[in-house]
Amino acid sequence: MKSLSGYSDASLCKKLAGYIKRLAKDLGRPVSFMEVCGTHTMAIFRFGLRQMLPSEVHLISGPGCPVCVTPPSYIDLAIEISKIDGVIIATFGDMVRVPGTHSSLEKEKARGADVRVVYSPLGALEIARKNPEKRVVFLAVGFETTAPTVAAGVLRARQEGLKNFHILSGHRLIPPAIRALLAAGSNVDGFLLPGHVSVIIGSGPYEFIPKEFGVPAVVTGFEPVDILLALRMLLSQMSEDRQEVEIEYNRAARPEGNEKALEMLYKVFEADEGQWRGLGRIPESALSLKHDFRFLAAEGVFDIALGPSREPSGCRCGEVLRGVLEPEECGLFGTSCTPQHAIGPCMVSSEGTCAAHYKYERSPAPLERA
Amino acid sequence: MSIVHKDERILLAHGGGGSLMRGLIEDLILKRLNNPVLARLEDSAVLPPLPGGGEVTSGRLAFTTDSYVVKPLFFKGGDIGKLAVCGTVNDLAASGARPLWLTLSFIIEEGFPIDQLERIVDAVSEASGQAEVKVVAGDIKVVERGAADGLYINTSGIGVVAEGVNLSPSLIKEGDKVLVSGPIGEHGMAVIAARDQVELDIDVESDVAPLGGLVRDILDNGQAVHFLRDPTRGGLAAVLNEAASAAGLTIRLFEDKIPLKSGVKAISEMLGLDPLSLACEGRMVAIVEGKGAGKILKQMRQSPLGKEASIIGEVLSPLVARVILETKVGGRRTVDMPYGEELPRIC
Numbered sequence: 081m082k083s084l085s086g087y088s089d090a091s092l093c094k095k096l097a098g099y100i101k102r103l104a105k106d107l108g109r110p111v112s113f114m115e116v117c118g119t120h121t122m123a124i125f126r127f128g129l130r131q132m133l134p135s136e137v138h139l140i141s142g143p144g145c146p147v148c149v150t151p152p153s154y155i156d157l158a159i160e161i162s163k164i165d166g167v168i169i170a171t172f173g174d175m176v177r178v179p180g181t182h183s184s185l186e187k188e189k190a191r192g193a194d195v196r197v198v199y200s201p202l203g204a205l206e207i208a209r210k211n212p213e214k215r216v217v218f219l220a221v222g223f224e225t226t227a228p229t230v231a232a233g234v235l236r237a238r239q240e241g242l243k244n245f246h247i248l249s250g251h252r253l254i255p256p257a258i259r260a261l262l263a264a265g266s267n268v269d270g271f272l273l274p275g276h277v278s279v280i281i282g283s284g285p286y287e288f289i290p291k292e293f294g295v296p297a298v299v300t301g302f303e304p305v306d307i308l309l310a311l312r313m314l315l316s317q318m319s320e321d322r323q324e325v326e327i328e329y330n331r332a333a334r335p336e337g338n339e340k341a342l343e344m345l346y347k348v349f350e351a352d353e354g355q356w357r358g359l360g361r362i363p364e365s366a367l368s369l370k371h372d373f374r375f376l377a378a379e380g381v382f383d384i385a386l387g388p389s390r391e392p393s394g395c396r397c398g399e400v401l402r403g404v405l406e407p408e409e410c411g412l413f414g415t416s417c418t419p420q421h422a423i424g425p426c427m428v429s430s431e432g433t434c435a436a437h438y439k440y441e442r443s444p445a446p447l448e449r450a
Numbered sequence: 451m452s453i454v455h456k457d458e459r460i461l462l463a464h465g466g467g468g469s470l471m472r473g474l475i476e477d478l479i480l481k482r483l484n485n486p487v488l489a490r491l492e493d494s495a496v497l498p499p500l501p502g503g504g505e506v507t508s509g510r511l512a513f514t515t516d517s518y519v520v521k522p523l524f525f526k527g528g529d530i531g532k533l534a535v536c537g538t539v540n541d542l543a544a545s546g547a548r549p550l551w552l553t554l555s556f557i558i559e560e561g562f563p564i565d566q567l568e569r570i571v572d573a574v575s576e577a578s579g580q581a582e583v584k585v586v587a588g589d590i591k592v593v594e595r596g597a598a599d600g601l602y603i604n605t606s607g608i609g610v611v612a613e614g615v616n617l618s619p620s621l622i623k624e625g626d627k628v629l630v631s632g633p634i635g636e637h638g639m640a641v642i643a644a645r646d647q648v649e650l651d652i653d654v655e656s657d658v659a660p661l662g663g664l665v666r667d668i669l670d671n672g673q674a675v676h677f678l679r680d681p682t683r684g685g686l687a688a689v690l691n692e693a694a695s696a697a698g699l700t701i702r703l704f705e706d707k708i709p710l711k712s713g714v715k716a717i718s719e720m721l722g723l724d725p726l727s728l729a730c731e732g733r734m735v736a737i738v739e740g741k742g743a744g745k746i747l748k749q750m751r752q753s754p755l756g757k758e759a760s761i762i763g764e765v766l767s768p769l770v771a772r773v774i775l776e777t778k779v780g781g782r783r784t785v786d787m788p789y790g791e792e793l794p795r796i797c
Binding site for chain 1: 706724776778780783784786789
């Protein structure tokens, strides 16, 4: 494994924090930067980076946790499918505890549903091979990072002639979500763009952020030095009155992205309108199976009449996902909604904003006297 | 003639109280764990008077029990047998007791391979020798296939707390130092690596080991040691949150002082786990008088199981957060009580 220890060098981090402080002071006004990706949110909290920033620099979390943005209707559909005899649900672990309108996969599992946690779509394929008499439904949730692997799984299933492998696509795309946020009138001064997603799609799809909305953006890696450096780059753009998409994460992300992964992705999927928790319906923001692969879509295989889906009562995950509400401002946070008894997905997922706030920075902030 | 054969499996009748069970106990258990108290095979162990001649001739008794359901039964660095001895011995040691006697009870699933049972009892024998404790009573129950997952163990232990030894979170005070006896998270990571689901080519061994000796060494300091705890389920994060809450104070940790093997660190990052909440089975956390901390650290490091001991933090007056961590890069965050259930059946 290549050492990344240089990217968490304490003296370099302190130096960068110093630059950030000076640039922020020179700007003379408070700024808000949004980290779009859930992995960034967790890294920022785990390394305690917010405590290193001056009070003028405010970080807000965006709609970058895949499980969190998945709408209740998707969860409800997955739950209904799990109740069908002979079905195995294969899913990433975070999804299991997300509450739907009336139940969760965790509760259905306790009642006898066959719900299995996998680490990749290939794990789901393996379950399908081993259980030819069962129908395996993989909950395909995630952004541009996960979708190519799922596409590879779909291609493999077709090649092997696996008849019992299905997917329920909940894939979402990042750039349309950022566009929707900006179009709705956002006060974000700059974006930390998700490094992993950008490895796949490159920096091109984000060009509308500076061009149409005049907002700086930086493609950012996940180590402390990456994040601090990207914040400095955003502040530099602001102080020099530049608006562009820059790449801080240049050891992995290139402007053109990963053409091979994109080719595989769009061989299997096409962009479609999608419902987001908190953001509503966004055009061209979801991935649906293309015509040739639609026979694998779980929606077509099982005939399910779904009742109306609703958000958990009192849950304000939608506003948290739009970056307009701090978790602590939600009446449920830390009282009736905790990681043990989560009401909203942002508290359930390991990448959720509420979980990060609860786990690493329960209000009031550390070092405050009791 | 022996009635236990290598290729045999446990039958329901092995737990039936008849001659088959008697044979199993005599051939498999007593051969490995023989001592005069156990050998009587009576309804209860009648214990000798507290060992005289040594440092413990009187004192209060410490008594504890724990069940072991680790999955899988065998992992790098140990198995359920070694764990069942060390876990209970360490609970006694953390109370300041010198561990003396253990009970050993098995619940075994019908069909369990007898050679695996032999390996497990061998490990019990070796670990109890290392821990200087005697298994003085035991039990075997066999349940039908499917009613248990292979084999479970319960051990109970008795130890004696010497005069003058007094450990309690209520003794923790501002200015105390926090020590840990070695690198954290290795048991938890070894068990994760041994599970089929995660294919990881890593060289992480469980730290499972009996800590009675290490504790005896540092308790020579009498009043300077305020609190001891072995960070098992929930790891360092859980132990320190409990200690800080009970004391009504705050503990501040320094990330760069916490011993952590590179393998554990790398895999934690990959799987999104926090090493601070991974289980140890051979480490002791000590909260000690600030002034005596250097001396106690030295004693820990002289003990064979404490070579990599480190002072990892200090006790502050109460803040809102119970445990805070100064991160390596100069940031700061709360260390929360882990929620549990992320890694079921770790011990």
